[in-house]
Amino acid sequence: MAEKLRIGTVGLGLMGSSIATCILAAGHQVTSLVKDIIEAPSARQRIYNFLVELEKEELLSETSQTVIERLTITDLVQDLAEHEVVIESIIESVEEKKKVYQALESVISPAAIIGSNTSAIPVSVLQQGLKNPERLLGIHWAEPAHITRFMEVICGKDTNIIYAEKIIALAESWGKEPSLLRKDIRGFITNRIMYAMLREAFNLVENGYATVEDVDRSLRNDLGYWITFAGPFRFMDLTGIPAYLTVMQDLFPELSNTSSAPLMMEKLVAGGAKGVSNAKGFYLYTSETAAQWEKLFTEFSYDIRKLAEKYPQNIGEELNRTAH
Structure with missing residues (x-):
């Protein structure tokens, strides 16, 4: 070696x-x-x-x-x-x-x-x-x-x-x-996309459309269902591109584009919330349940790694290089 x-x-x-x-x-x-x-x-x-x-x-x-x-x-x-x-x-x-x-x-x-x-x-x-x-x-x-x-x-x-x-x-x-x-941009790939999602999540909660629990439940059982298998572009390929264009044309004008941080988040942080690390966050925790969530997250991280490794992401990779 x-x-x-x-x-x-x-x-x-x-x-x-x-x-x-x-x-x-x-x-x-x-x-x-x-x-x-x-x-x-x-x-x-x-x-x-x-x-x-x-x-x-x-x-x-x-x-x-x-x-x-x-x-x-x-x-x-x-x-x-x-x-x-x-x-x-x-x-x-x-x-x-x-x-x-x-x-x-x-x-x-x-x-x-x-x-x-x-x-x-x-x-x-x-x-x-x-x-x-x-x-x-x-x-x-x-x-x-x-x-x-x-x-x-x-x-x-x-x-x-x-x-x-x-x-x-x-x-x-x-x-x-x-x-x-290949080019520098603030937040890179995942943070830019995640924070766009978080902005809309807060918009739904702060304007009374859904609770924190409802937003988490929907994303876990839809986005969470497919995102380890495929990124958004592959998922559109798998599920049919034209429908997404129709939804984009209707929905994009209604999505939140605020440049201000959510008031709900500012209040939580001002109140000392850090999440499970101090058992104070969007959800109620005891020190015991916070520790249990941390343990479960570690176990999940190993499980999801094994699942991701089971499904290849590079089928046709050579074709992609020549096409782009």
């Missing part, structure tokens, strides 16, 4: 730990940079727990104990010097992210790839002021990163496509099914 690249990561919060787990599970040596080395024991234990889960699900080719031994946690940026790819996963702050990139540029090769796990900041903004902006990419993961197959690789204004293609190939070796955004 060919020697695997050494991969660096920056940040070992929940998402950063999940990213490190994914890369470790794919057979890489991983060096993770943290702000304070006091974080290391708890982060290592969190990653080990994730690996144990993967092992139980038969998604590891080695034991979790063997895999965790490939992880090095450090607070010294120079320890990332010989790494060919470094993935940053810290808070969504342009200023803080740029501090990380400047530190990385002082030690890594000019050809090493820097990936930012950003979900909203335009990559072109993050590239500004870098010595080698062409090697900075957005690498957008979904939670939990070590289970889901989702990944978006985003090119900024100055990105060299060669680096994006390298990350796409790497991501596939990590068990991902990555998408490539």
